[in-house]
Amino acid sequence: MSADLLVAPVTITPTKPLTPTHIKGLIWTDLMVKASAQLTGVRLVWNNRMATVTVQSAAFWRHLDRTEPGVDWSGESEERIGERYVRFHAEPREPEPRAIREYLARADEDGWIHPAGRRMLSRWRRQLDLLGVDNPGLADDRPLSMSARSLVQALAECDLLIDHCRFGGPVYLDGTRWGLPLRRLISGDGIPNYLVPILRELVPLIRPGRTFLLVHDDGITADYVLLARVLGVFGARVTRVPLSRVSVDGRNLSSRYGGWKGVTLADLSALPGTAGPDAYRLGMRLYFAGTLHQESAQSFRPELLRRCVGRAAGLLARAPSGSDAPTGPLLAASLSRLRAGRGYVDPYRLMTAVQGKRALPLTPLLRTICT
Template structure:
């Protein structure tokens, strides 16, 4: 069954509340909050790594892969030094318009079809068609989908197919799977999220007058940001707040990794979470240009360069360890945090070969020496390891060859 309409009888009652390059490592865009480091005097610091969650509506593009590799290295390099929780729940963000609207569009225009054999590219082209149409279904038409997510963990078959494909690609790429196919709902609903913002003095709620809900950080000189429309429709920032508000106080440090287009929203999220106690860092990444152009996945251009295409092109020509290391060298150290260099498959191929040479030359250094080396790549006052500083260092010819244990535990 491709539609949750049968589950939506009481959806109206529940409403929205159911719901190798140059720059210094400081160019990563990581910003620490002004608070003193909230690292415990004894024991290991608790780090929440919360990258922007990719909604399951299109294939994994080069820009997506860049964020995924940065996140993966930050996670695996920081775990020897801290207790790290990787939070990336598609369930939390399925409630946003981008996903709900796509599901409603598919059922209305495509109908009850079998998505189980479709490629990611085919589903991505349907998503492009949805965005090009410029339609916005009334929120009441999306409520049955929201009800199905909240009550049953339901996922539309098109997105379920994408998540299935992603899980296989994650495995081949050596990426940590944070629960792609798991139901991981936020701990609180939208009503509780609004109440918590109100207690922080950061909410302007105009629902009593038929208006929207705003995140209010005007005391910090930041304009109001609508998070819930007058009809009850939550946006992406509302979903992020609902997911992270209950988690942030349980950690000493929160690391937010996001693309540059989302910087205004993530600056707001930074302010809110820092007010709950943890030290907050942001890592801001530019997207990967294709043929000199930086575009959103909604506009295409990724068809020959996505995860599936890269694995088809390079997966059989390079062994798994070299593939995983080489991809991280390219997407982290070579492309860097910016968006100046276009994706170049021939250059990626060179770094895949470079990865094999590094692996062949890697000496045994012992895990304690590797751990001490990781500690040196933490940012100022940070508990997490900076993935750019660490990875760019692998290509520094003035340094000793990277240890086998480092490459094995963090990169392959």
């Protein structure tokens, strides 16, 4: 089946633990891909270089090499790496454009990832496996689909750039035709914004009949509105799915500011309880997709998550099996009624549909989607 729907979530830099906001995004993406694949051709677009060929990663890794050159990162905990990441952003530092460009070049040309980043990715793989989220390709390495030079040329040909590089200045992505402000794409020092590797991966994937589903947190909505417009100029059909961030203790902070201790994916997967792996997986989906809906503003509530896991155990105990289970075509018909936007299955509708008096039966096939 050809891919009619390309699900492209914003990638996560391997510099910190997975927080509740990350968990929500990963679960929503996983449900979209697995459920929508029952109705149409779906492809998940994930390339580690969209996250590693960024200043966010390169500057932190440069900092680690400069301040702790002899550390064996293979045994370091993700929490301690994350604590360094928080301190890095809290401390004043001198700009190092030449060093940053060298790190970006290694990541871009060779697929290099700092040992601390590789350690983080290995921890994520274990946690996502326990969560039942398909590995998006955390261990894979492949070049971005388009060179930076080719992208800049293509954007210029579409009159989407204001280029001051010949004057020693930055290059701006120009969205003023849509009433959007200029967005710096490349600094005067030649350092690209995080949108550059995203565009380098997505633009070559544009085909007639394809729809791009851009999944991102609502804190970067302005950038993704512009990104959707730019992709549209190249002929893409685009739907955005902005997800509200999950605040902790009423504080809605980026992970670079901390506040995630005790609520990371590693912490949640290690909580004591009697539920089995499937109940944990379904319960996490009932909470992060069925309770924390797309625009939910409520803070993370561990007691509510525990109730969701308990409810999941009950749903699984009553689930049909074997000849009692509805067939694949019947499930597809049910899922088709849960679609939203450009044809993808809405995770919130799906998770609410498996509960209640007229619950969608957790058949073996549906369990492969939800657990």
